[in-house]
Amino acid sequence: MDTKHKRLFIGLGICLLLFAMIISMILNQPYQYHGFIVPPVQHDNHVFLRTEEGPMNLTKYHNRYVLLYFGYTYCPDVCPTSLAKLKIALSELSEADRSKVQVIFVSVDPDRDTLEKINEYAKVFGTDFIGATGTRTEIDLVTESLGVKYKINPPDENGNYSVDHSAYTYVIDPNGYLVMVWSHEILAEEIAEDLTHLIETGIPVDQQLLAGPTPTSIICSLTLIPEFVNNGQGLYEHNCAQCHGVDLGGIPGWRTPLADGSHLAPPLGISSVIWQKTETELIEVIKEGKNVEKPIHMPAFESTLSDEEIYSILQYIYSKWSINQQNYFAGSLTPTP
Amino acid sequence: MKLYKFLPVFFGLFIVIACASPANTTSIEITNAWVRAVDSNMNSATALFLTIQNNTSTPDMLLRAESDVAEMVQIHLSEVDANGVASMHEVAGVEIPANGIAELKPGSYHVMLMGLNKEIKEGNMIEFTLVFQHAGSITIEAPVKVP
Numbered sequence: 001m002d003t004k005h006k007r008l009f010i011g012l013g014i015c016l017l018l019f020a021m022i023i024s025m026i027l028n029q030p031y032q033y034h035g036f037i038v039p040p041v042q043h044d045n046h047v048f049l050r051t052e053e054g055p056m057n058l059t060k061y062h063n064r065y066v067l068l069y070f071g072y073t074y075c076p077d078v079c080p081t082s083l084a085k086l087k088i089a090l091s092e093l094s095e096a097d098r099s100k101v102q103v104i105f106v107s108v109d110p111d112r113d114t115l116e117k118i119n120e121y122a123k124v125f126g127t128d129f130i131g132a133t134g135t136r137t138e139i140d141l142v143t144e145s146l147g148v149k150y151k152i153n154p155p156d157e158n159g160n161y162s163v164d165h166s167a168y169t170y171v172i173d174p175n176g177y178l179v180m181v182w183s184h185e186i187l188a189e190e191i192a193e194d195l196t197h198l199i200e201t202g203i204p205v206d207q208q209l210l211a212g213p214t215p216t217s218i219i220c221s222l223t224l225i226p227e228f229v230n231n232g233q234g235l236y237e238h239n240c241a242q243c244h245g246v247d248l249g250g251i252p253g254w255r256t257p258l259a260d261g262s263h264l265a266p267p268l269g270i271s272s273v274i275w276q277k278t279e280t281e282l283i284e285v286i287k288e289g290k291n292v293e294k295p296i297h298m299p300a301f302e303s304t305l306s307d308e309e310i311y312s313i314l315q316y317i318y319s320k321w322s323i324n325q326q327n328y329f330a331g332s333l334t335p336t337p
Numbered sequence: 338m339k340l341y342k343f344l345p346v347f348f349g350l351f352i353v354i355a356c357a358s359p360a361n362t363t364s365i366e367i368t369n370a371w372v373r374a375v376d377s378n379m380n381s382a383t384a385l386f387l388t389i390q391n392n393t394s395t396p397d398m399l400l401r402a403e404s405d406v407a408e409m410v411q412i413h414l415s416e417v418d419a420n421g422v423a424s425m426h427e428v429a430g431v432e433i434p435a436n437g438i439a440e441l442k443p444g445s446y447h448v449m450l451m452g453l454n455k456e457i458k459e460g461n462m463i464e465f466t467l468v469f470q471h472a473g474s475i476t477i478e479a480p481v482k483v484p
Binding site for chain 2: 071073074075076077078080081117121124149150151153158160162164165166167168183184
């Protein structure tokens with residue numbers, strides 16, 4: 001082989017190599033989702049709603065992506081259009097992928113939509129679709145947490161009213177966290193494509209971080225008085241931290257009842273469930289204690305703490321909760337009609 | 338020539354053409370009409386969708402719709418704003434431009450049916466009377482379809 005041919009050969013080889021590199025770069029491009037990727041937020045995934053089969057938690061659907069849509073059954077147009085679109089999208093998935101998706105239609109109109117009605121309505125679109133709703137407070141906890149907007153419009157002379165609502169579909173990952181939002185305009189095939197990739201690979205962390213700060217605006221309806229919170233901290237550390245922990249984390253295993261029916265000290269902070277109680281109930285437990293006759297018990301503080309001191313401790317505890325927990329609790333203080 | 342043998346054929350053709358053509362000659366033409374099916378035992382709402390073609394050189398307006406399947410029949414407009422919030426409100430009518438069309442479709446204008454007193458089941462046909470500003474009343478039958 002002479003030098004001229006050799007050069008040509010090498011040149012051709014380099015060209016081929018470059019070509020292969022470009023092709024592989026194109027093929028390795030990460031999949032671009034059609035939905036908006038939501039940054040990882042520390043939102044509370046223990047929120048619950050009601051279904052015909054009982055209470056429902058977003059973390060209940062292990063290994064499944066939950067698609068949440070918020071609307072109302074009197075909606076003649078936008079809700080059925082969106083649900084019909086989800087139905088078509090799911091029919092395009094493989095059977096294995098299909099079993100990893102759960103659609104939940106949440107009514108923000110519990111006054112007209114009973115659990116039975118909302119469930120029946122959801123089943124029209126898919127036999128495994130679930131209808132859910134809750135009390136106004138429970139619904140608001142979920143909608144505020146996810147950034148869903150809705151407004152019940154004033155009724156006309158016949159009592160009919162419409163409800164404005166976000167027409168987005170909210171994608172909850174198998175751990176119960178919001179990861180993606182699909183707009184109203186998205187096509188069924190785009191939903192199917194996104195779902196296939198979500199199930200196969202999930203969302204790359206860098207894409208999640210690039211998504212930037214959450215646009216969700218959350219308003220807190222619980223009033224915290226800094227003075228009380230400060231006093232409460234000292235009082236808490238002196239009276240409560242011994243059992244409930246300085247970090248309000250409680251004692252591990254508190255959920256499991258002991259042989260005599262009593263419990264270890266539960267957490268009181270962000271990992272607690274006491275925000276589901278009312279203030280009256282909490283004050284009662286502090287004053288009167290719990291299981292006082294048993295070896296492991298919550299002592300009664302009625303004779304050692306004044307009402308103001310108890311209130312300060314509570315304010316300190318409230319300050320450790322998430323905004324959603326605070327809002328939920330505030331709702332139970334002044335129930336919305 | 339035994340042309341008279343073909344007379345019945347011509348006659349038949351004439352009838353076919355005569356029957357097929359009135360739609361093209363009317364001033365207002367309705368196509369793609371359908372009603373969204375709803376679960377039978379639910380007191381709920383649904384909607385009629387259709388396409389209206391105006392074959393005249395003056396704009397017309399759909400003023401209202403009537404049907405005995407619902408207690409209230411209103412023309413509504415659904416809108417989704419920039420924040421993705423869907424809302425719906427009653428409108429005075431839907432304008433059909435001269436020699437143009439107006440589409441009543443999901444996510445836009447629709448005839449809203451509230452207080453249903455009949456089953457809106459797939460395969461049923463539902464009669465509606467549409468009242469126009471210029472063309473007057475037009476009666477149509479719309480099939481019920483699954484969403």
